Amino acid sequence: MWPPLQVFILLLLGVAVQASEQNPCLDVRTAGFVCLNCTTLGYCVKDATGSWETISMLGCQSEHSFYCSDEGTYGCTWQAQCRVPKRGPFTCQQGGVFPDPYDCRRYHECSDLQVDTPRQCTNGAGYSTLTESCVLPRDSEQCLSAQFNCSRSGQVGGWNADTRYFYVCVNETAANNLYPLMMKCREGFVFENNACVPPELRNV
Numbered sequence: 181m182w183p184p185l186q187v188f189i190l191l192l193l194g195v196a197v198q199a200s201e202q203n204p205c206l207d208v209r210t211a212g213f214v215c216l217n218c219t220t221l222g223y224c225v226k227d228a229t230g231s232w233e234t235i236s237m238l239g240c241q242s243e244h245s246f247y248c249s250d251e252g253t254y255g256c257t258w259q260a261q262c263r264v265p266k267r268g269p270f271t272c273q274q275g276g277v278f279p280d281p282y283d284c285r286r287y288h289e290c291s292d293l294q295v296d297t298p299r300q301c302t303n304g305a306g307y308s309t310l311t312e313s314c315v316l317p318r319d320s321e322q323c324l325s326a327q328f329n330c331s332r333s334g335q336v337g338g339w340n341a342d343t344r345y346f347y348v349c350v351n352e353t354a355a356n357n358l359y360p361l362m363m364k365c366r367e368g369f370v371f372e373n374n375a376c377v378p379p380e381l382r383n384v
């Protein structure tokens with residue numbers, strides 16, 4: 181574990197740079213303990229000006245299969261493999277409820293003015309847009325692997341778990357990372373062959 185002074189310096193750096201790579205809580209936007217990555221437990225707080233701060237608290241010995249846990253137990257626990265999802269930015273593109281592309285436990289309520297309210301299942305399960313409830317087993321495909329592929333900007337893909345949703349990959353120049361913007365087809369339409377199609381044109 182780091183001495184407090186170094187933790188403090190790290191905190192200052194994170195706030196100064198304000199890039200989500202140094203400040204994962206900018207992406208998480210939920211107060212409390214959160215695994216920042218496989219080896220670091222952190223704490224997310226909103227400061228007086230309303231911006232998110234990441235406090236890195238604890239490093240796990242991943243070489244001995246101890247990985248960060250923020251479910252039930254906060255800290256480092258022995259795990260066969262790290263289950264901490266790789267996080268990234270989310271911005272609302274339209275009103276509605278959208279799955280978080282990175283973490284199956286999370287979802288986003290987007291207002292018609294595209295204000296995002298991030299939510300997280302508290303029962304340790306994943307969120308299903310089909311049932312609009314926290315019912316996905318954590319060992320389901322949707323929770324175990326990334327549900328999007330972004331290899332170039334402008335790439336479009338369907339959301340396998342719920343064909344009403346799709347994503348468009350964009351390039352965040354600051355971090356030189358591609359990330360998916362989540363979108364939803366119009367009522368009744370589903371995403372097929374790179375487009376939202378009405379029910380009568382669906383392949384059967």
Ligand SMILES: *[C@@H]1O[C@H](CO)[C@@H](O)[C@H](O)[C@H]1NC(C)=O
Pocket residue numbers: 201202203204216217218219220236
């Ligand atoms: C994990 O996150 C912490 C805090 O953001 C960072 O200092 C550390 O380098 C990260 N570790 C890895 C392996 O990415």
Ligand SMILES: *[C@@H]1O[C@H](CO)[C@@H](O)[C@H](O)[C@H]1NC(C)=O
Pocket residue numbers: 326327328329337340
């Ligand atoms: C992403 O691409 C890989 C390799 O082409 C493929 O195996 C995987 O199924 C794809 N995942 C999704 C969610 O489309």
Ligand SMILES: *[C@@H]1O[C@H](CO)[C@@H](O)[C@H](O)[C@H]1NC(C)=O
Pocket residue numbers: 332333351352353356357358
């Ligand atoms: C993102 O955009 C920057 C600047 O236009 C470019 O240099 C970089 O190669 C792009 N990255 C990807 C992954 O497309």
